[in-house]
Amino acid sequence: MxxxxxxxxxxxxxxxxxxxxxxxxxxxxxxxxxxxxxxxxxxxxxxxxxxxxxxxxxxxxxSIMACHTPLVEAIRAGVVTGIECNFMHASVGHAISQGLLANDVLFRTxxxxxxxxxxxxxxxxxxxxxxxxxxxxxxxxxxxxxxxxxxxxxxxxxxxxxxxxxxxxxxxxxxxxxxxxxxxxxxxxxxxxxxxxxxxxIMSGTTRITRDPIGLLIADYTARAIEACGLLEDDFSFQTGAGGTSLAAAAYIGERMRKLGVTGSFASGGITGLLVDLLNEGVFKSLADVQCFDREAAASIRKNPHHVEISASRYASPQAKSTIVDRLDAVILGATEIGTDFSVNVHTDSNGMIMGGSGGHSDTAAGASLAIIAAPLVRARLPLIVDRPQTVSTPGKTIDLLVTQYGMAYNPKRRDLHDCLTGAGLPVFSIEELKEKAERLTGKPRLLKNEGRIVARVIGRDGDELDVIRAVHK
Amino acid sequence: MKIQKKAHAGTLESGDVLVTVMPSDTLTIEIQSPVVRQFGDAIERSARDVLDAMNIRQGAIHLDDQGALDCTLRARLHTAISRALMEEDDTADPSGKDGNTVVMTE
The missing domain is CATH 3.40.1080.10 (Glutaconate Coenzyme A-transferase)
Known part of the structure; x- marks a missing residue:
């Protein structure tokens, strides 16, 4: 038989x-x-x-990535009439911002x-x-x-x-x-x-440490601020993005931890080869990995049992019984704009065109004890700090500290950070002072307001609508 | 003053501006900039300031801006015009480089 x-x-x-x-x-x-x-x-x-x-x-x-431009054709052909995503690259985002899609894009985290x-x-x-x-x-x-x-x-x-x-x-x-x-x-x-x-x-150009002296200065301030806040102790946990400045900050933090003889608990997020090196060196005990940014990370997760694969739900779902992001001591994040209330835009560019999205920005900002925005005060004549960002991607109440190359500003709800930061000799200002500093360099930009129809809605991690994105007509 | 010949100053690096000035019977200013919606008027005002100060009434001015600060913009435009006003002999550069002769050996 x-x-x-x-x-x-x-x-x-x-x-x-x-x-x-x-x-x-x-x-x-x-x-x-x-x-x-x-x-x-x-x-x-x-x-x-x-x-x-x-x-x-x-x-x-x-996420909608740079290689997904055929999506634009599928929209034109009527095959696709709706998009829900956590991030949208400019290659598709610009078409959406010009009103290509019949329905509103739903941005989540x-x-x-x-x-x-x-x-x-x-x-x-x-x-x-x-x-x-x-x-x-x-x-x-x-x-x-x-x-x-x-x-x-x-x-x-x-x-x-x-x-x-x-x-x-x-x-x-x-x-x-x-x-x-x-x-x-x-x-x-x-x-x-x-x-x-x-x-x-798979490995995009973002996963390299910056060599730009401004980026390195911001990274240095960021690492020193984390140390000044007393976080660099055993079982420290943190996350950074894959931007060059964030990676440089991660490298500096690793350096400080080695010097202090501190062993961290975990690093999470999109994982890069730099974090793999810190794991292999014993600077961190484990990595919680929802996405690998480069081949070093992909090779490590396959063979190292302390490099742990996690679901998006365990990573950051506000519906879950507990998550990784709620265990984070510090997170280092970027911004295209930050409001004087610390609310952050990572969805739209200076003209209001879609070119990004929250990804895990809002989730880690909400979860981490110290949520840091690390970004240059001026980019191509545009000041980072504005009265109100064009798009609110992450609510200001979840951001604790802004670090720029000209100094840092803590959120007034975190007045407890004042003594730690000034005590360590770090340059501390109010966010309004930093805004003035920038505008003395750039001049005051004319305020833009897009009056077009709504093309996208930003859904906060709790499910409520945080903001809308309007069409930009050239 | 009238621009007699084509001249450049600046680069296309982020935070800089590439200025090109050319002879023309009228005065035209062309501004290309990623921040034209926020700073277009300010860029034009600064350009006119420099042109007035240098007494330029005719010429085709092209600004390929990459987000230059105002001081950079003024300096680049000033330099481009100065180059355009120079006599041929003044600009003759034996090294073929930008006014400096650099010799490097290993």
Whole structure:
């Protein structure tokens, strides 16, 4: 007698998988952005949906990246009429700002997105999950195979909450895959394609330490401020973005910790090779990784058990019973503008055009004990500090300290920081004084007001509308 | 004063401005800037100030601004015009570089 075994869920093609999902016009499809600027999957799926004649779809993606410009064509063709995301690169954002999309874009945060899925505020009909390795039943990860990208954290909530889950991989492995990030019990179909992305472009240009002396000065002040606040003790935990200044600050913090003989608890967030080095050196005990920014991070998460993959929900969902961000001592964040009430814009550029999004900005600002904005006081004649930012991405009440190359300003609700900072000899001003300093250099910019129709809504991590973004007409 | 020949000053680095001045029978000022909506008027005012101070009534002035501060803008425009007003002999530069002869050896 011969045993008959299941053959698995592998579909002959992406088209067949989409047909099997019973996708209909008007439904929502989802994507994750761990392949960053190298992702092929979102474009391939939209192309196939266009061929199959779908219309009126909503794309719910953790982020829209620079490589996703075919989305603009899909919008023009009526295939896509709605977008929900946590970040949108200017390549698509500028088209949205000119009023291309019929419906308002919904911007959430990396924690707000899984929270909306958990509460049912947002719904995914079909999730497309790019996996660098999968077995025929859909046990999958982002750690193995030629297109390995590391953590698959943002896709975990999609796998749990979507009605239908399609795993797309370019590396089919025998059943059972052992290092499983998303398990088979959540997966409906598997598609094998030639390539899910370009691994060389997973690492974007942002993950290098700045060599700009202004950036280095800001980083130095930031590290000294964290030390002055008494945070550099054993079990210190922190997060930085992947911008050059943030990375330089991380390097300086690591240096101070070595000198002080302090062992940190964890570093979280998008993980870079720089944090991997600090882990391997023993400066931090572990890394909590929702997304790998470079190949060093992707290689580390595969082999180091202290480099831990976490879901977006565990990272930052305000609906979760507890999260990583609530355990953060300090976070270092960027800003395109900051208001005198410390509210921060990371969504729109100086002309009000969409070029970013919160990502984990609001989540970590809300969670961390010390939320720091580190940014140059003037960028190409534009002052950082304004009366009110064009878009409020992160509420001012969650920001504790602003650090610039001309000095720092604490939020008046954190008057307790005054003595620590001045005691350490750091240059402390009020935010209004820093604003005046900048305007003495630049002159006062003319106030812009976009009167166009609403093109996007910024949803705070608690689910309330924080702000709206209006069309910009050139 | 009338601009006699084409001259440049500045660069296209962020925070700088590339000024080009050319002969013309009328006075035209062309401003290209990422901050034109916030500072377009201020840039034009400063340019006219410099032109007036140097007594320039004719010329085609092109400002390819990369977010230069006002002092930078004025200095670059001043230099470009000074270069445009120089006699041919004054600008002859044996090194082919910008007024300096630099010799480097290993």
């Amino acid at each position: 011969k045993l008959s075994r299941r053959t698995g869920k592998v579909m002959p093609s992406l088209k067949d998988a989409i047909r099997s999902s019973c996708l209909k016009d008007g439904m929502t499809i989802s994507f994750h952005h761990h392949l960053r600027a190298g992702d092929y999957v979102l474009n391939d799926v939209l192309h196939t949906c266009t061929e199959l004649g779908f219309s009126n779809l909503t794309v719910n993606a953790s 990396h924690g707000g997105r899984p929270a909306a899925l958990e509460s049912g505020t947002a719904h995914i009909d079909v999730a497309f999950i790019a996996a660098s390795a999968s077995d025929p039943e859909g046990n999958c990860n982002g750690k193995e195979g030629p297109s390995a990208f590391g953590s698959i954290g943002y896709a975990m909530s999609d796998a749990v909450h979507a009605d239908y889950v399609i795993v797309i991989t370019d590396h089919l492995m025998p059943y059972p895959l052992t290092d499983v990030s998303i398990p088979e019990n959540l997966v409906d179909a598997v598609v094998v394609c030639d390539s899910i992305g370009d691994p060389d472009r």
